[in-house]
Amino acid sequence: MSAEAALIITQLLNGVQLGLLLFLVAAGLTLIFGVLDFVNLAHGAFVMLGAFISASIAGMLQGVPGGWLLGVVLMLPLLALLGMALELLLARPLQRAGLTPAALHLAQVLATFGVLLACSAVAMMIWGTQGMGVVLPGWLRGQVALGEAVQLPAYRLFIIVIGLMVALALHLLLQRTRLGMQLRAVASNADMAAALGAPVDALRVAVFALGAALAGLAGALMVPIAEASLGMAVEYIIIAFVIIIIGGLGSLKGSFFAALLVGMLDTLGRAFLDDALAAVLPLELAETAAPALSSMSIYLLMAAVLIWKPAGLFPPPTRGRH
Amino acid sequence: MPRKFPFRHLASLVSAGVLSATVVAAAAGAGAPTAQAQQGTDADAREVRIGFVTTLTTPAGIIGRDMVDAAKLAIEHMGGKMAGLPVKLIVEDDGFRPDVGRQKTVKLVKQDKVRFLTGYIWSHVLMASRKPALDAGAFLISANAGPAPLAGKLCHQNFFSASWQNDQLPMAVGELMNRRGIKSAYIMVPNYTAGKNMMAGVMRTFKGKVLGRDLTKWGKDAQLDFSAELAKARASGAEALFAFYPGKAGVAFLKQFEQAGLKQHMQLFTVFMLDALSLPKLKQAGMKDILGRQSPHFWSPDLDNPVNAKFVADFREKYGRTPSFYAAQAYDAINLIRAGVEGAKGNLDDADAIRAAMKRADFGSVRGSFTYGNNHFPIQDFHIREVVQNDAGEWTLRTVGRIYEKHQDPYAKDCPLK
Numbered sequence: 001m002s003a004e005a006a007l008i009i010t011q012l013l014n015g016v017q018l019g020l021l022l023f024l025v026a027a028g029l030t031l032i033f034g035v036l037d038f039v040n041l042a043h044g045a046f047v048m049l050g051a052f053i054s055a056s057i058a059g060m061l062q063g064v065p066g067g068w069l070l071g072v073v074l075m076l077p078l079l080a081l082l083g084m085a086l087e088l089l090l091a092r093p094l095q096r097a098g099l100t101p102a103a104l105h106l107a108q109v110l111a112t113f114g115v116l117l118a119c120s121a122v123a124m125m126i127w128g129t130q131g132m133g134v135v136l137p138g139w140l141r142g143q144v145a146l147g148e149a150v151q152l153p154a155y156r157l158f159i160i161v162i163g164l165m166v167a168l169a170l171h172l173l174l175q176r177t178r179l180g181m182q183l184r185a186v187a188s189n190a191d192m193a194a195a196l197g198a199p200v201d202a203l204r205v206a207v208f209a210l211g212a213a214l215a216g217l218a219g220a221l222m223v224p225i226a227e228a229s230l231g232m233a234v235e236y237i238i239i240a241f242v243i244i245i246i247g248g249l250g251s252l253k254g255s256f257f258a259a260l261l262v263g264m265l266d267t268l269g270r271a272f273l274d275d276a277l278a279a280v281l282p283l284e285l286a287e288t289a290a291p292a293l294s295s296m297s298i299y300l301l302m303a304a305v306l307i308w309k310p311a312g313l314f315p316p317p318t319r320g321r322h
Numbered sequence: 323m324p325r326k327f328p329f330r331h332l333a334s335l336v337s338a339g340v341l342s343a344t345v346v347a348a349a350a351g352a353g354a355p356t357a358q359a360q361q362g363t364d365a366d367a368r369e370v371r372i373g374f375v376t377t378l379t380t381p382a383g384i385i386g387r388d389m390v391d392a393a394k395l396a397i398e399h400m401g402g403k404m405a406g407l408p409v410k411l412i413v414e415d416d417g418f419r420p421d422v423g424r425q426k427t428v429k430l431v432k433q434d435k436v437r438f439l440t441g442y443i444w445s446h447v448l449m450a451s452r453k454p455a456l457d458a459g460a461f462l463i464s465a466n467a468g469p470a471p472l473a474g475k476l477c478h479q480n481f482f483s484a485s486w487q488n489d490q491l492p493m494a495v496g497e498l499m500n501r502r503g504i505k506s507a508y509i510m511v512p513n514y515t516a517g518k519n520m521m522a523g524v525m526r527t528f529k530g531k532v533l534g535r536d537l538t539k540w541g542k543d544a545q546l547d548f549s550a551e552l553a554k555a556r557a558s559g560a561e562a563l564f565a566f567y568p569g570k571a572g573v574a575f576l577k578q579f580e581q582a583g584l585k586q587h588m589q590l591f592t593v594f595m596l597d598a599l600s601l602p603k604l605k606q607a608g609m610k611d612i613l614g615r616q617s618p619h620f621w622s623p624d625l626d627n628p629v630n631a632k633f634v635a636d637f638r639e640k641y642g643r644t645p646s647f648y649a650a651q652a653y654d655a656i657n658l659i660r661a662g663v664e665g666a667k668g669n670l671d672d673a674d675a676i677r678a679a680m681k682r683a684d685f686g687s688v689r690g691s692f693t694y695g696n697n698h699f700p701i702q703d704f705h706i707r708e709v710v711q712n713d714a715g716e717w718t719l720r721t722v723g724r725i726y727e728k729h730q731d732p733y734a735k736d737c738p739l740k
Contacts, residue, residue, distance in 0.1 A: 003557060006557070010557075130603070131384070131570060141581060224577065226570065271551075287535060291538055
């Protein structure tokens with residue numbers, strides 16, 4: 001295999017990896033929006049809390065084999081509890097306040113934005129501004145050779161595996177289980193589902209718990225690449241919204257493919273755009289324009305998708321509006 | 323006919339997302355020591371007001387905290403007075419943004435009527451703030467950023483640097499690479515003024531071939547994932563990788579460099595990535611590769627002179643951590659201002675006397691003695707420092723040699739000042 005081909009394959013894998021990480025961020029958001037029609041800006045705070053909590057637990061377990069992984073696993077139920085609290089204390093009273101759909105969305109945005117601010121402030125009090133890192137176990141610190149010339153960091157491969165597993169698990173949950181069927185029924189028409197005996201209140205709590213845990217997982221997985229930091233609360237929320245808009249609001253399948261698309265576009269832009277531009281522009285200009293253009297590219301993609309398919313790439317088939 | 327737009331709230335969702343990013347950054351600063359609003363009074367001439375523009379929010383806020391702490395320590399060391407006048411430090415947060423930094427600068431000169439402005443971590447913030455500060459007749463003292471234009475054509479009689487010119491450190495790294503016999507290199511820097519200066523600096527002295535360069539997105543939502551760039555660097559076949567990523571991005575970069583296993587393929591040379599702010603985090607992440615890594619700088623916590631020894635010891639005692647070079651520069655900036663005020667015997671209206679005294683640079687600097695060039699940038703030594711583990715188990719820097727003696731930046735000749 002030529003060096004060029006190896007580089008292209010490596011960059012494609014990098015794109016898949018980034019896409020799957022973004023999918024984990026977007027999945028919880030799209031789930032809560034898709035099933036419950038709830039706009040959750042506090043999602044970013046869950047990402048940040050997942051990162052800090054898992055890093056803190058891992059720090060306490062320093063020296064224990066598998067400490068980092070244990071930190072990630074133990075964080076999940078804590079985040080699920082936070083998600084449940086958000087549903088019971090905030091989402092439910094808002095839902096029952098008798099607002100019109102538009103006013104309800106605005107109330108959700110404002111209320112969850114408040115939660116985001118509060119979580120950021122609390123996190124700053126607990127963990128300070130300096131950020132936090134973790135020690136990866138040895139088997140995740142090395143590299144994995146795929147073929148002769150392609151070498152990927154083991155941790156990036158780990159993210160790909162986790163991302164695909166989560167995607168598959170969510171797909172099976174929604175499409176193949178009784179719980180999934182009930183969730184789809186609630187998404188389609190909550191009143192009708194309730195009338196037919198679906199435990200709507202319990203389902204709402206479950207969805208919030210799952211959404212928050214997914215956000216926490218995404219945050220925890222980002223720590224070894226960068227670090228747990230306060231900025232995470234807002235760094236990924238915009239791109240997560242872009243992804244669920246491209247994918248079709250509320251569609252899990254849509255956010256999966258949109259996240260891959262965005263991850264790929266971003267990575268390939270960074271990988272090849274400067275060389276491509278250098279063919280037509282002076283080197284200095286090409287080098288400066290490339291990062292700007294490549295970070296703009298996902299918003300251009302969103303604009304293009306909205307013109308071509310205003311409901312996103314994969315709008316959910318049954319979305320009752322009442 | 324266009325299809326009916328199904329989600330009416332789409333626009334509000336997106337704008338809410340964008341809004342949240344902006345407001346959170348602002349709100350996060352509410353807990354930090356920020357503006358102490360002060361009306362202009364007739365006490366103007368009887369206190370030394372120093373405006374301190376730095377970054378207190380965003381992940382880079384950790385740098386600003388170190389600088390503000392050092393500035394407060396400097397003022398404490400002088401008993402809160404310069405030439406008998408009380409000192410008032412007014413701290414403002416630039417939020418890592420040039421427009422905000424400029425706005426805060428205008429506020430400081432117009433509303434607080436400060437005679438001295440310092441702080442300034444970022445070259446783009448300093449460049450945006452330069453004009454309002456200097457037009458108001460204030461002294462502008464960079465405590466970190468050293469953009470090329472300010473050293474050359476845009477040099478100004480009331481601008482001083484308490485740090486270095488951006489090109490100097492990468493020039494020293496280029497020299498270090500030559501001494502190690504490196505023949506080819508790949509360069510990775512963030513896409514902003516200082517990043518470009520670092521790239522120009524290393525290319526000025528490095529004699530080998532540059533096989534590829536990457537400028538990555540910088541600013542509030544700076545790029546933290548470098549997988550694509552690292553893959554390119556490796557594929558280029560270069561013997562060395564030169565990188566400049568200050569703050570949080572630097573820690574992320576070093577982690578990913580290690581995870582990608584690049585050290586078997588290329589030597590890493592960095593500027594502004596191994597300091598008292600990043601080393602505890604790298605230790606926390608268990609990155610033993612960092613030990614023994616060398617980087618040049620004009621200052622090191624172990625630099626052997628009495629002023630530095632006192633500064634480092636008192637800083638550690640007061641704040642419980644080793645000061646970074648950012649802190650050292652902020653400490654020097656305040657002492658430089660003191661030298662000016664004392665040179666003018668406390669007469670703050672005598673700008674000529676203040677300027678002349680500052681230009682002599684004969685205050686006790688943490689870097690030892692240095693002089694000012696015609697462009698008011700220091701002519702100073704640059705040392706090679708190595709990351710070591712000290713007796714307390716902390717990772718810190720130790721001076722192991724000198725790479726430049728009395729080094730002047732390459733832009734001084736373009737500066738019309740004498």
